[in-house]
Amino acid sequence: MEAKPKNAADPKGANSFSMRLLETVIETARLAGYKFVPLEEMQREPQRQRQFSIRLDLDFKPQTLLPFVELGKRQKIPFTLFVRVNGPYNPLWYTSYSAIAAMASAGAEIGLHTNCVEWAAIHGIEPGRVLAAELNLLKEWFEVKSIAPHRDVNYMHNTLPWLEQNWTQLSKQHGLKYHAYDAGLLRHALYVNEGLSPHLSWRGQTPFEAIETGKPIYMLLHPHWWWVDHPFERD
Numbered sequence: 001m002e003a004k005p006k007n008a009a010d011p012k013g014a015n016s017f018s019m020r021l022l023e024t025v026i027e028t029a030r031l032a033g034y035k036f037v038p039l040e041e042m043q044r045e046p047q048r049q050r051q052f053s054i055r056l057d058l059d060f061k062p063q064t065l066l067p068f069v070e071l072g073k074r075q076k077i078p079f080t081l082f083v084r085v086n087g088p089y090n091p092l093w094y095t096s097y098s099a100i101a102a103m104a105s106a107g108a109e110i111g112l113h114t115n116c117v118e119w120a121a122i123h124g125i126e127p128g129r130v131l132a133a134e135l136n137l138l139k140e141w142f143e144v145k146s147i148a149p150h151r152d153v154n155y156m157h158n159t160l161p162w163l164e165q166n167w168t169q170l171s172k173q174h175g176l177k178y179h180a181y182d183a184g185l186l187r188h189a190l191y192v193n194e195g196l197s198p199h200l201s202w203r204g205q206t207p208f209e210a211i212e213t214g215k216p217i218y219m220l221l222h223p224h225w226w227w228v229d230h231p232f233e234r235d
């Protein structure tokens with residue numbers, strides 16, 4: 001018999017990962033007095049209570065951003081979106097670019113989702129050059145103030161240690177205000193995210209459990225796992 005997912009009995013359907021569920025999270029947080037802020041604002045004052053930031057890592061399928069654009073406009077949510085340049089999609093492909101640009105014009109903060117150390121190791125190129133190339137491309141079209149590392153092959157080449165070791169120089173060189181694993185941010189905020197373990201579920205506490213604490217909430221979501229009618233609607 002298959003093991004029961006951790007949140008299977010959650011009355012709010014915490015394992016369904018529909019946009020309806022996300023809207024319920026947002027409405028529940030608002031009722032509890034939470035204010036939604038971009039990640040840049042949260043990292044400036046991470047100890048402030050009842051603030052909620054939603055980070056989106058765009059790993060695959062840029063079209064899955066479109067329901068987030070709608071939800072963001074309807075609920076006035078300032079999402080923070082991290083976009084890949086070396087990923088399995090081209091951010092400048094017509095429909096990818098228009099989805100990312102729609103997020104930006106709906107008020108989302110845009111950052112770079114980078115796996116520059118892994119890419120550099122595979123191709124024998126210095127990681128700083130890869131990062132500069134990625135940033136240059138994205139900065140041409142969007143205001144980029146931040147970075148979130150991405151891992152393609154789990155833990156094989158992790159960009160985060162390199163980023164942290166070189167952060168003083170890199171942030172100055174590229175005019176970056178923060179990266180997504182900033183120590184102050186993670187020390188003060190409750191980190192909520194979904195992931196495969198092995199099935200899609202909340203990795204630790206659910207957002208509903210986090211809301212009950214009143215503490216700052218930093219929630220990471222992956223748009224390709226979220227859907228309006230069913231999980232394969234944009235395949």
Ligand SMILES: [Zn+2]
Binds near residue numbers: 058059113151
């Ligand atoms: Zn990622």
